């Protein structure tokens with residue numbers, strides 16, 4: 131059901147008026163009824179009672195006059211008078227008759243009727259008495275007549291008059307009652323009218339009050355709120371108003387609320403738009419891009435500060451309305467225009483504006499700046515132009531372009547520019563029917579330098595290498611760095627292969643000279659692989675690949691040298707890749723075995739140690755020498771797990787040997803840098819039960835290259851366990867005697883190349899002597915490697931070596947051959963054997979490769 135407040139104001143007013151009307155009509159109808167009965171009473175009074183009273187009064191007068199005439203008639207004797215009186219009496223009688231008839235027509239109540247009837251009877255009796263008396267007057271019986279008149283007529287008249295009085299009294303009584311009733315009816319009617327007036331007044335009052343409260347006031351409030359809205363006070367406008375009404379006022383409220391909400395939205399939108407406009411204006415004003423807008427009349431609409439600053443415009447020219455032509459003339463006059471013909475320039479610009487086309491152009495200013503100009507025509511005429519100072523950007527682009535094509539460290543061309551230059555060189559070669567040599571080179575042991583001395587030293591070294599290379603090559607040649615220590619030289623105009631070898635040797639010599647890199651003295655050498663176009667290839671990729679293979683060969687064949695590409699190298703590289711795949715599975719397939727070679731203590735004449743030398747039983751190739759796979763294992767990161775296996779297995783084997791015989795295990799630099807090394811050694815000793823002092827670790831000088839605190843700390847920790855540390859291959863690497871002082875080695879192993887040369891080369895003998903004397907003074911054992919003959923043994927013994935190792939005593943053999951090796955060594959010491967042990971089955975001639983623990987080529991001494 132609808133709530134009252136939800137009924138519309140119109141309906142409420144209609145309802146109110148209806149109710150008021152109903153009440154008023156009811157009261158009015160009642161009042162009219164009262165007035166009607168009043169009218170009836172009044173009619174009765176005037177129409178009935180008053181005439182009756184008049185009739186009765188008339189009858190009373192007629193009766194009295196008739197009685198008077200009758201009395202006179204009794205007394206007169208004059209005949210004339212008698213006749214007149216008779217006439218009058220007849221008239222009176224006639225009038226009486228008329229009155230009686232009139233009265234009878236308006237007969238009243240039964241009591242009145244009865245009285246009237248009594249009166250009529252008495253009148254009739256009176257008339258009758260007179261009728262009998264009057265004739266007596268003319269006779270002598272006048273006295274009798276008089277008596278009779280007094281005795282009968284007069285009392286009858288009196289009685290009749292009495293009846294008339296009674297009748298009059300009754301009539302008066304009824305008319306008085308009717309008057310009283312009329313009076314009452316009038317009072318009621320009057321009260322009803324007043325009540326109706328009062329009710330109408332109250333209704334009107336209530337209506338007015340209601341309208342004031344419920345219509346006028348809200349309308350006023352809405353009007354006031356509208357005024358406040360107009361004044362901008364739109365926040366608290368309708369707080370006092372009821373908003374739950376559903377009538378016209380409610381609709382007005384909600385319309386107002388809707389209007390206010392929409393106004394608020396509009397205001398918010400306008401505020402946002404204004405904020406946006408301000409932001410845009412601020413952005414436009416502060417953006418680093420010069421911005422200007424001209425109208426169709428070529429007058430300035432807007433320009434920002436950057437635009438004014440770009441062209442150093444005076445303030446007067448930056449105001450809206452400034453003419454485009456003035457601005458341009460100012461810019462030309464200020465010397466910012468580069469061309470020769472300013473007028474023509476202006477004409478061209480003007481034509482561009484007329485064409486209303488979007489134009490993007492780069493404008494070079496006389497002061498060196500470059501402006502990126504975008505001219506954008508606007509729909510209504512005019513145009514918007516952005517002026518972007520791209521000077522720095524262009525420089526950056528040039529720099530980025532340089533960086534994209536040059537190596538960041540050395541500033542040499544990188545792979546991208548190398549490829550471009552290679553293509554140019556090959557194209558030129560094709561035109562001139564000449565040759566181009568690709569010299570691929572890298573540094574020998576650069577990785578070791580990097581790993582041990584740190585990257586800053588490595589970087590400094592590479593920079594110096596780049597500088598030296600640039601000095602060597604001709605201007606039209608290209609030196610590029612392809613990554614790491616990988617360089618390539620494109621040598622143009624090669625007539626003969628010797629031109630390439632000359633350059634290669636120059637490179638090797640230049641790069642092998644000592645360096646001071648980041649404060650460290652470093653010596654490296656370089657290897658070079660040469661491929662020559664068009665014989666070895668006609669595109670850069672092929673030539674590079676072939677040059678790399680030649681480089682690999684140069685490194686494999688001793689480093690610090692150069693090699694030309696040969697067609698079969700590809701096949702060898704393939705073989706190496708297969709070897710790598712096999713090596714990855716070798717440990718899991720238990721294809722490794724440790725061979726041992728005895729070391730003889732020259733003072734006691736007994737075997738003091740066996741060196742553990744790893745062998746790989748390859749399923750198809752037979753026994754593979756470590757010189758073939760250790761460097762590969764280093765490269766592919768397998769040396770750590772393989773080395774751990776060797777330490778564990780060697781300790782286990784040695785634990786079963788006679789007391790006092792140690793086992794020596796080779797450690798590659800990579801293994802030594804592994805943090806797990808110490809725990810591996812401890813675990814191997816624990817597992818085998820081998821005393822720590824029966825384990826010897828052989829490290830090369832490269833481990834000590836870095837000579838960092840971490841390296842020395844690791845050595846100390848291993849040494850503290852009781853493990854012996856030997857410096858292996860001494861003399862082949864950097865041969866810095868200072869390394870011997872940096873750590874208390876237990877043993878120095880003099881490389882076998884010195885032993886071999888000792889017979890012919892005095893310097894080798896001198897070196898052996900110097901090392902043994904140094905070892906003696908530092909309390910270190912000195913072991914001569916590679917003893918193959920009794921003479922060599924005698925020589926090293928004479929030079930003071932304390933230990934000897936070589937084929938004379940035994941070749942490296944499996945662990946099960948230990949007793950046989952001990953037997954043979956005793957025979958050698960006793961002088962029963964003076965020839966080197968024969969080569970065993972499957973053992974191949976060892977290749978001297980210079981990587982990892984195999985770094986002991988004779989060439990390294992050079």
Ligand SMILES: Nc1nc2c(ncn2[C@@H]2O[C@@H]3COP(=O)(O)O[C@H]4[C@@H](O)[C@H](n5cnc6c(=O)[nH]c(N)nc65)O[C@@H]4COP(=O)(O)O[C@H]3[C@H]2O)c(=O)[nH]1
Nearest residue numbers: 743744755756776796797798916917918936937976983984
């Ligand atoms: N011509 C000649 N050679 C002799 C003579 N006496 C010993 N040799 C050879 O000289 C090498 C001595 O080992 P190395 O200098 O530590 O040189 C080792 C060592 O640096 C490395 N190597 C061997 N086993 C391992 C290993 O388990 N771990 C690591 N990291 N390197 C190993 O491989 C190198 C080569 O090992 P092998 O081929 O076994 O070669 C052995 C041995 O067979 C001799 O009188 N004449």
